[in-house]
Amino acid sequence: xxxxxxxxxxxxxxxxxxxxxxxxxxxxxxxxxxxxxxxxxxxxxxxxxxxxxxxxxxxxxxxxxxxxxxxxxxxxxxxxxxxxxxxxxxxxxxxxxxxxxxxxxxxxxxxxxxxxxxxxxxxxxxxxxxxxxxxxxxxxxxxxxxxxxxxxxxxxxxxxxxxxxxxxxxxxxxxxxxxxxxxxxxxxxxxxxxxxxxxxxxxxxxxxxxxxxxxxxxxxxxxxxxxxxxxxxxxxxxxxxxxxxxxxxxxxxxxxxxxxxxxxx
Amino acid sequence: xxxxxxxxxxxxxxxxxxxxxxxxxxxxxxxxxxxxxxxxxxxxxxxxxxxxxxxxxxxxxxxxxxxxxxxxxxxxxxxxxxxxxxxxxxxxxxxxxxxxxxxxx
Numbered sequence: 001x002x003x004x005x006x007x008x009x010x011x012x013x014x015x016x017x018x019x020x021x022x023x024x025x026x027x028x029x030x031x032x033x034x035x036x037x038x039x040x041x042x043x044x045x046x047x048x049x050x051x052x053x054x055x056x057x058x059x060x061x062x063x064x065x066x067x068x069x070x071x072x073x074x075x076x077x078x079x080x081x082x083x084x085x086x087x088x089x090x091x092x093x094x095x096x097x098x099x100x101x102x103x104x105x106x107x108x109x110x111x112x113x114x115x116x117x118x119x120x121x122x123x124x125x126x127x128x129x130x131x132x133x134x135x136x137x138x139x140x141x142x143x144x145x146x147x148x149x150x151x152x153x154x155x156x157x158x159x160x161x162x163x164x165x166x167x168x169x170x171x172x173x174x175x176x177x178x179x180x181x182x183x184x185x186x187x188x189x190x191x192x193x194x195x196x197x198x199x200x201x202x203x204x205x206x207x208x209x210x211x212x213x214x215x216x217x218x219x220x221x222x223x224x225x226x227x228x229x230x231x232x233x234x235x236x237x238x239x240x241x242x243x244x245x246x247x248x249x250x251x252x253x254x255x256x257x258x259x260x261x262x263x264x265x
Numbered sequence: 266x267x268x269x270x271x272x273x274x275x276x277x278x279x280x281x282x283x284x285x286x287x288x289x290x291x292x293x294x295x296x297x298x299x300x301x302x303x304x305x306x307x308x309x310x311x312x313x314x315x316x317x318x319x320x321x322x323x324x325x326x327x328x329x330x331x332x333x334x335x336x337x338x339x340x341x342x343x344x345x346x347x348x349x350x351x352x353x354x355x356x357x358x359x360x361x362x363x364x365x366x367x368x369x370x
Contacts, residue, residue, distance in 0.1 A: 038351045042358065063273045070277035073284075080276050090272040098279030103311055108287020109304040113295060117288065126285035131315060134308050182361030184319070185336030189357035191316040192337070195309050196344050205309050212310030213317040220322050232314035236306035244299045
């Protein structure tokens with residue numbers, strides 16, 4: 001899959017698999033939709049773990065479900081449940097959970113430009129601004145694919161995550177742990193896969209990624225769970241200040257101009 | 266309404282508000298070259314960090330689970346071989362699941 005083409009025409013020599021719909025049988029959904037559904041299913045199943053953790057930490061089934069329906073951001077949900085489990089202050093737990101949601105604000109900055117939701121569609125779209133949707137959407141070759149990828153990932157992940165939360169809260173976790181199916185590796189593998197093209201094509205991107213990883217790992221043992229990842233944003237800040245101009249292939253075009261990659265046709 | 270419900274609903278409201286704020290930030294703020302570049306680089310930094318943290322830590326401790334590491338290694342191999350996205354995540358999950366089924370974890 002090619003990189004963040006929403007910002008450009010396809011650079012020469014890029015494999016451009018995202019728009020290569022040629023060999024696809026007619027009954028398969030286009031690639032952005034397929035990828036979104038696949039990731040949505042695989043990550044959504046982990047909602048079982050949240051549902052189980054929430055109930056064992058003292059939340060009711062409905063409270064667990066309310067978090068998945070309304071907050072819909074795993075890190076914050078787990079954080080609140082773990083504070084409740086440890087008997088910590090609800091105020092501190094709530095504040096910590098909300099702090100963890102701040103990385104979605106940063107994702108929204110970028111998604112607003114790419115997905116461009118308008119008017120009232122921003123209300124449901126906002127709920128879908130999370131790690132997985134951001135990763136898939138920004139990996140698409142053009143705005144049309146990006147919108148499809150965002151919708152497909154959001155819908156599939158939202159449904160799966162919520163059903164899985166309910167199942168986990170009701171005890172489905174006893175059937176088998178997501179880990180037995182290797183589902184704990186799906187997130188890390190997916191995030192790596194989706195930023196891979198950008199790492200291959202940009203030196204600043206590679207440095208920023210390494211910096212983010214280093215910052216997060218170096219602070220893991222001293223900061224509350226989840227905060228190290230937010231701290232990684234300072235690597236992006238450093239990258240933007242040190243090299244504000246992206247490589248020429250990427251900055252100039254506006255999201256509106258890339259119409260080459262509609263997979264469906 | 267119990268205190269726990271208030272915490273649940275406040276968390277939900279706060280998380281939603283943060284998402285909405287990013288999505289509706291005035292586009293003229295993004296007109297600045299540095300802000301725009303920052304917004305472009307944030308997903309790279311955060312997703313890379315998230316991938317690393319989810320792979321090698323558990324809570325506040327480092328946790329090198331061989332099956333999980335091998336799963337991510339399989340993903341890297343698939344990426345180098347230019348496999349499609351779904352193949353990459355299936356390779357990762359199948360590798361970890363296979364090793365665990367064989368008793369390695």
